[in-house]
Amino acid sequence: MQSFNQTFSATEPEQDYNFGYLDEQTKRMIRRAILKGVALPGYQVAFGGREMPMPYGWGTGGIMLSASILGQDDVFKVIDQGADDTTNAVSIRQFFAKVCHLETTTETAKASVIQTRHRIPEQPLRNDQILVFQVPIPEPLRFIEPRETETKKMHSLGEYGSMQVKLYEDIVKYGYIATSYAYPVMVHGRYLMDPSPIPKFDNPKMHQSNALMLFGAGREKRIYCIPPYTDVASLDFEDHPFSIQQWQAPCSLCGSETSFLDEVLIDDQGQRMFVCSDTDYCQGQLAKNAAEEALHG
Amino acid sequence: MDNLAQALPAQFNDPAEAPLLRAEGLSKLYAPGKGFEPVNLNLFPGEVLAIVGESGSGKTTLLKTLSGRLEPQQGEVIYQGNSQMPAASLYQISEAARRQLMRADFGIVHQHPMDGLRPRISAGGNIGERLMEVGARNYADIRRQALNWLTAVEIGADRIDDLPITFSGGMQQRLQIARNLVTHPKLVFMDEPTGGLDVSVQARLLDLIRNLVTELNLAVVIVTHDLAVARLLAHRIMVMKQGQVVETGLTDRVLDDPQHAYTQLLVSSVLQQ
Ligand SMILES: Nc1ncnc2c1ncn2[C@@H]1O[C@H](COP(=O)(O)OP(=O)(O)O)[C@@H](O)[C@H]1O
Ligand SMILES: [Mg+2]
Ligand SMILES: [Zn+2]
Numbered sequence: 001m002q003s004f005n006q007t008f009s010a011t012e013p014e015q016d017y018n019f020g021y022l023d024e025q026t027k028r029m030i031r032r033a034i035l036k037g038v039a040l041p042g043y044q045v046a047f048g049g050r051e052m053p054m055p056y057g058w059g060t061g062g063i064m065l066s067a068s069i070l071g072q073d074d075v076f077k078v079i080d081q082g083a084d085d086t087t088n089a090v091s092i093r094q095f096f097a098k099v100c101h102l103e104t105t106t107e108t109a110k111a112s113v114i115q116t117r118h119r120i121p122e123q124p125l126r127n128d129q130i131l132v133f134q135v136p137i138p139e140p141l142r143f144i145e146p147r148e149t150e151t152k153k154m155h156s157l158g159e160y161g162s163m164q165v166k167l168y169e170d171i172v173k174y175g176y177i178a179t180s181y182a183y184p185v186m187v188h189g190r191y192l193m194d195p196s197p198i199p200k201f202d203n204p205k206m207h208q209s210n211a212l213m214l215f216g217a218g219r220e221k222r223i224y225c226i227p228p229y230t231d232v233a234s235l236d237f238e239d240h241p242f243s244i245q246q247w248q249a250p251c252s253l254c255g256s257e258t259s260f261l262d263e264v265l266i267d268d269q270g271q272r273m274f275v276c277s278d279t280d281y282c283q284g285q286l287a288k289n290a291a292e293e294a295l296h297g
Numbered sequence: 298m299d300n301l302a303q304a305l306p307a308q309f310n311d312p313a314e315a316p317l318l319r320a321e322g323l324s325k326l327y328a329p330g331k332g333f334e335p336v337n338l339n340l341f342p343g344e345v346l347a348i349v350g351e352s353g354s355g356k357t358t359l360l361k362t363l364s365g366r367l368e369p370q371q372g373e374v375i376y377q378g379n380s381q382m383p384a385a386s387l388y389q390i391s392e393a394a395r396r397q398l399m400r401a402d403f404g405i406v407h408q409h410p411m412d413g414l415r416p417r418i419s420a421g422g423n424i425g426e427r428l429m430e431v432g433a434r435n436y437a438d439i440r441r442q443a444l445n446w447l448t449a450v451e452i453g454a455d456r457i458d459d460l461p462i463t464f465s466g467g468m469q470q471r472l473q474i475a476r477n478l479v480t481h482p483k484l485v486f487m488d489e490p491t492g493g494l495d496v497s498v499q500a501r502l503l504d505l506i507r508n509l510v511t512e513l514n515l516a517v518v519i520v521t522h523d524l525a526v527a528r529l530l531a532h533r534i535m536v537m538k539q540g541q542v543v544e545t546g547l548t549d550r551v552l553d554d555p556q557h558a559y560t561q562l563l564v565s566s567v568l569q570q
C-alpha cells in the first residue's frame with residue numbers, strides 16, 4: 001500500500017490538481033449520474049469513469065463519488081472495516097486532504113461525507129450527512145446470470161425469483177440463510193440491490209435512513225443510490241425470516257451490546273476477544289462510560 | 298394447406314370452447330426454405346399437437362415462435378388462457394407482459410435438458426425456482442412441492458439436494474419436466490424431449506409424459522422427427538418439409554393414410570426400420 005502515496009506524490013505537484021482531483025466536467029457528469037440514481041432508487045446507472053491515481057480495489061468508485069460531491073466546507077471521514085486507521089482509510093483521507101484541503105475527521109457525528117468500505121457507522125446518521133460506499137461488484141444477479149444483457153432485462157422486468165434461489169440453496173446446505181455479507185435487498189419494492197460487502201447486520205440501517213447513500217463501483221463504472229427515507233427490505237422466506245448477527249458477550253472494551261463485533265487475537269497464545277468493529281463508536285462509548293463513572297463516583 | 302381448425306378431433310370441436318393458442322398467417326424465414334412459411338393453427342385446451350418432419354424443416358423455429366421466444370416476420374400468435382381472460386397477441390403486448398404470461402401459463406422443455414436447468418443449483422432449487430419466480434416465499438412449502446414433483450417424475454426423494462449435473466440424461470430430462478410443471482402451466486412446448494436418450498430410457502420417459510399430459514389435461518405442442526413419438530402422444534400431427542406445412546390431420550389418419558407424397562415417404566421409412 002506504500003505505493004499509493006508514492007505514486008500519487010510522484011506524479012505532479014499538488015497545487016496543480018483541481019479541487020477533488022477530477023476535472024469539473026467529469027465531476028458534473030458523475031453528479032448527473034448520482035441524480036439519476038437518486039430518482040431511481042437501487043437502479044445501477046452507468047457512468048464514464050476516469051482513471052484515478054490508484055488501482056481498482058482500493059475504492060476508486062467511492063473516491064470518484066466523493067470527489068464529485070465534496071465541497072470546501074465538507075468534513076470528510078473514511079472508514080475501512082469500521083476503522084479510520086487502516087492503511088486504505090488513511091490513504092484515502094490523505095488523498096482528499098491533499099487535493100481538496102478540506103477538514104477530515106474520524107468522528108461520525110462531525111462528518112458531512114463519510115466514505116466507507118464494509119460498514120455503516122453504528123451511530124445513527126443525520127439527514128445532512130452522505131454515506132459513500134466503495135463497491136467491488138455492483139450486480140447482485142451476476143452469480144446467477146453472467147450475461148450483462150440478461151441481468152439488465154431481469155432488472156427491467158423485475159424478475160428476481162432466481163435470487164431467492166440463492167437463499168433457498170443456503171438453507172439446503174446449512175439449514176439457515178448463511179449469506180452474511182453483501183446480503184441482497186429490494187429497494188423501494190422495485191430494484192434488487194447488492195449493498196456491497198457490508199455485514200447483513202448493517203442492512204436494517206439502510207431502511208428509512210436519514211442520510212443519502214451513494215454506491216460507486218470503479219471497475220464496472222456503476223453508481224446506485226438510496227435516497228433518504230427509502231424502504232429497503234432484505235430478502236428472506238416467511239419461515240426463515242431475515243435476522244442479523246448476534247454475539248454471546250458485549251464488546252470487551254466498551255461493553256456495547258448493540259454494535260457489530262470483530263474477533264481479534266490478543267496474544268501469541270491464541271487468546272481472543274470481541275470488540276466493536278466501529279472504532280469511533282467504541283471510543284465514544286468508552287468516553288461516555290468514563291464520564292458516567294466520574295459523575296457517579 | 299389444410300386448415301387445422303377443420304381437422305379437429307370431436308372432443309376439441311366444442312364451439313363453446315375457445316382455442317388456447319391460435320397462429321394466424323405466422324411466418325419466420327431466415328432465408329428461403331429456412332424457417333417456416335405462413336402457418337395457421339388452433340390448439341385447444343388439453344390437445345396434443347405433434348410437429349414432425351426431417352431435420353432442418355423448420356420445426357424448432359416454429360416452436361420458438363409459437364412459444365413467445367422468437368418474433369415472427371408476419372402474422373400473429375394469440376393466446377387465451379380461458380374465456381374470462383382477454384386474448385393476448387404474444388408479440389404485440391409488452392415484453393414484460395409476455396414474459397409474465399409465459400411464466401404463468403407456459404412450460405418449455407428443451408431438447409438438451411441442461412439448456413433448461415441450472416447446473417449449480419440443486420434439483421429441489423431447480424424446481425422451486427419456478428415457484429419463487431411467481432412469488433412463493435415459504436421455504437417448507439416450496440420444498441414440499443419440489444418433493445412431490447420429483448416423485449411424480451420418478452426421481453428419488455433423496456436426490457432433492459443433488460446437482461442436476463450428477464444426474465443421468467433421462468433423469469435430467471424428467472427434472473426439466475418437473476421444473477416446468479410445478480407452476481401448473483396450461484400449455485407446454487417440447488422440442489425433441491426424448492432426443493438424445495437410449496431407446497429404453499425414451500420409452501419410460503414417453504410413458505411418463507403421456508400420463509402427466511392426460512392427468513393434468515395439458516395442451517402440448519411437441520416437436521419430433523420420430524413418428525412413433527407422435528403416434529403415442531399426439532391427437533394431431535402437422536408435417537413440415539423445408540419450411541412448409543405439407544399435411545395436417547388426426548394422428549391415426551395421417552399415419553395410416555398419408556396423403557402427401559412426403560408424408561408417405563416418412564411413414565414408409567419408419568416402417569422399413
Ligand atoms: N438463428 C438462425 N439463423 C439462421 N438460420 C437458422 C437459424 N436457426 C435455424 N436456421 C435454419 O433454419 C432451418 C430450420 O431450422 P430448425 O427450425 O432448427 O429446423 P428443425 O428443428 O426442423 O431441425 C435450418 O436450415 C436452419 O439451419
Ligand atoms: Mg430442431
Ligand atoms: Zn466497543
